[in-house]
Amino acid sequence: MIRNEMESDVNVKADLELTRLQEKINEISKEDLAELKKQVNMMNSLLEKLTARQDIKTT
Structure with a gap:
């Protein structure tokens, strides 16, 4: 019985x-x-900033 309680405690802690x-x-x-x-x-x-710069250069 004690062993089962110990195993149960270990399982709960795990x-x-x-x-x-x-x-x-x-x-x-x-x-x-x-x-x-x-x-x-x-x-x-x-x-977006780079795209805006490219748009400015192409116009």
Whole structure:
């Protein structure tokens, strides 16, 4: 009986740790996604400026 309780405690602790790790991974993923969106927006802005310059040169 004691062994079953110990195994149950270990399983509960492992589940909690896995949950914490998954939450951490999700948070990192959100941060990475936010950074990627920021970089894409910056590149789009630069592309628009370059396109505008090309339009000025061709007119």
